[in-house]
Amino acid sequence: MIGRRSQRESEDETDVRPKGFDDYEVSLGDRMRGERATMGKSLLDVQRELRIKANYIAAIEDADPDAFDTPGFIAGYVRSYARYLGMNPDKTFATFCAESGFEVAHGMSAEASVVRKPNGGLPARGPMGRDPFTSPNTPFVPGRESFVSQIEPRAIGSSLVLLAVICGIGYGGWAVLNRIQQVQVSPVEQAPVVLSDLDPLDVARSATPDEQVAATDLPSAEALDRLYRPQALDLPVLVARDAPISTLDPRTVGTFQPPEPPQIEVAEVHTVERPALPQVVEKLDTTLKIVAVNPSWMRVTAADGSIIFEGTLGTVEQGNTFEVPLTEEPPQLRAGASGSVYFSMNGEHFGPVGAPGTVAKGVILSKDAVAETYSVADLEAEQNSALKRLVAELQAQEPVAASD
Numbered sequence: 001m002i003g004r005r006s007q008r009e010s011e012d013e014t015d016v017r018p019k020g021f022d023d024y025e026v027s028l029g030d031r032m033r034g035e036r037a038t039m040g041k042s043l044l045d046v047q048r049e050l051r052i053k054a055n056y057i058a059a060i061e062d063a064d065p066d067a068f069d070t071p072g073f074i075a076g077y078v079r080s081y082a083r084y085l086g087m088n089p090d091k092t093f094a095t096f097c098a099e100s101g102f103e104v105a106h107g108m109s110a111e112a113s114v115v116r117k118p119n120g121g122l123p124a125r126g127p128m129g130r131d132p133f134t135s136p137n138t139p140f141v142p143g144r145e146s147f148v149s150q151i152e153p154r155a156i157g158s159s160l161v162l163l164a165v166i167c168g169i170g171y172g173g174w175a176v177l178n179r180i181q182q183v184q185v186s187p188v189e190q191a192p193v194v195l196s197d198l199d200p201l202d203v204a205r206s207a208t209p210d211e212q213v214a215a216t217d218l219p220s221a222e223a224l225d226r227l228y229r230p231q232a233l234d235l236p237v238l239v240a241r242d243a244p245i246s247t248l249d250p251r252t253v254g255t256f257q258p259p260e261p262p263q264i265e266v267a268e269v270h271t272v273e274r275p276a277l278p279q280v281v282e283k284l285d286t287t288l289k290i291v292a293v294n295p296s297w298m299r300v301t302a303a304d305g306s307i308i309f310e311g312t313l314g315t316v317e318q319g320n321t322f323e324v325p326l327t328e329e330p331p332q333l334r335a336g337a338s339g340s341v342y343f344s345m346n347g348e349h350f351g352p353v354g355a356p357g358t359v360a361k362g363v364i365l366s367k368d369a370v371a372e373t374y375s376v377a378d379l380e381a382e383q384n385s386a387l388k389r390l391v392a393e394l395q396a397q398e399p400v401a402a403s404d
Contacts, residue, residue, distance in 0.1 A: 028095045029061035035085040050084055052077055063100035075104060288367055290322045290333070291349065293386040294340035298322075300365065303329035314340065320390060330366035335359070342377060342387055343370045349387060350374040 036046065043054040050057075059067035060081055068074050075093055082092035096102065219227075240246065250256040290298070292314035300309040300322070308331055311318050321344070324331065335341045338354030345367050351374050354360040364370075379388040 027063070028092065028099055029063055032061045032081070032085060032087075035087065039085070046081070046084065050080060052080065057081060060096065063096060065100050065102040071102075074102060287345065288324045288365060288370065289344040290324065290365075291342045291344050291351075291387070291390065292320055292340055293342070293390050294337065296335055296337040296340050298333060298335035298341065300324065300331050300333055302327060302331050321394070324365045330364050330369065333363040333365055334361050335363070340386070343374065345370065349377045349379070349391065351377055 036042075041049075043057050046052070046057050047054040055067060056077055059065070060078055065071065065074055068077070078093045078096050079089035082089045097104075248254070251258065290300075290313065292298075295312050295314040297312045298309070299307060302308050308325065309322060313322055314320050333353075335353055336359050337356070338358050338360035339352050339356030341353040341360070342349050342351035343353075344350075350370055353363060353374070363373075377384050377387060379391065
C-alpha cells in the first residue's frame with residue numbers, strides 16, 4: 001500500500017505540471033498561415049495582390065522548394081510573402097532554409113537553373129498528399145458541373161409532350177388537306193330522269209325557222225344598255241365652285257344689261273351690182289440692196305448682234321449685190337474699201353459709202369437712213385464709171401418684159 005501510494009504521487013507530479021506555448025513546436029508554415037488567417041486573406045487573394053502563384057504561396061507555407069520551377073526565385077518569393085505578412089524577411093527566409101533544407105546556389109550553377117521534373121504523377125507533398133493547385137480537383141475552387149447534371153427530367157418530359165402535340169397538329173392538318181382535295185366519282189348505270197325526258201333537238205326538228213327565232217332567248221334592253229354603257233371616267237370631272245356665278249354675263253343678265261335699241265323698219269333697197277374695174281397702180285421697189293463695183297469685204301449685223309452676212313462682195317462667187325432683209329430693227333453695215341460700195345433702192349443708186357481705201361462702220365441699213373445720209377450717185381461722173389458699167393451689166397441680165 002505504501003509503495004503504491006508513492007508511485008501514484010510521483011505520476012501525479014509529472015502529469016499535473018501545465019504546458020505553455022513554448023512547450024509546443026510551431027513551424028514557419030503554421031505561423032504564416034496564422035498571420036494570413038488573421039488578415040482574412042486566402043491564397044487566391046495573396047496571388048491577386050502579390051502577383052505570385054497560389055501554389056508557390058502554399059509551397060512556402062509547406063516548406064517545399066521542389067514545387068518551384070526556378071530555384072533562383074525562391075528567396076525573392078519568401079521575402080516578399082514575409083514582408084506582406086508583416087514578418088522579418090531575413091529571419092523568415094533563414095527559417096525556411098532550415099526547415100526545408102534549401103540552400104542558395106550560385107547564379108551560374110546547375111542548381112540555379114530551371115528544375116526539370118520527370119513526366120509522371122504529381123509530387124506527393126503537403127498534408128493532402130499532392131499539390132492542391134496543380135491538381136485538377138482543387139478543394140477550395142468550385143468544380144465544373146457536367147452537362148448531364150444541368151438537364152432536369154421534368155424539362156425532358158415537357159419537351160417530348162410539346163413535340164408530340166406539334167406532330168399531331170401537323171398530321172391532322174395534312175390529313176384534312178388531302179380529304180378536301182379528293183373528288184369521288186361513282187358511276188351510275190341509269191341516266192337521270194330529267195335528262196332522259198328532254199331532247200334538245202326535238203324542238204329544232206318540229207318548229208319552223210320563224211318559230212325557232214321566236215323561241216330563242218334574246219337579251220333584254222336593260223342588259224344591252226348595261227353592256228354598251230360607256231365606262232366611268234378614270235379622272236373625275238372637276239367643276240369650279242363659282243361656276244354658276246362666273247358664267248353669268250352682265251351684258252345679258254341683270255341691271256347692267258344695256259337697253260335694247262329701238263327697232264327701225266328699213267325699206268328694201270335694190271342695188272345694182274357693177275363689175276369690178278381693173279385698177280392700175282405703180283409698182284414700188286421696197287428692197288434695199290448693197291452694190292459693190294470692186295471686191296470689198298463687208299459684214300451685216302442684226303440688232304441683236306447676230307451676223308446676217310459676212311463675206312467679200314464683188315467677186316464671182318458672191319456676186320456684186322446683196323439684198324438687205326426686212327427686220328423690225330434695221331441692221332448695220334461694216335465695210336472695207338467703202339469707196340466701192342453703193343446702195344440701190346427705188347431704181348436709183350446712192351453713195352459711195354465712204355472714201356476710197358477707208359473702212360465704214362455702223363452704217364444703218366434702212367431706206368430712210370440711206371436717203372438722208374447719202375446722195376444719188378451721178379452715173380455720168382468720171383469717178384462713177386465703174387458703177388455705170390455694173391448697172392448696165394445688171395440691166396442686161398434682167399429679162400425684158402413683153403410689150404402689150
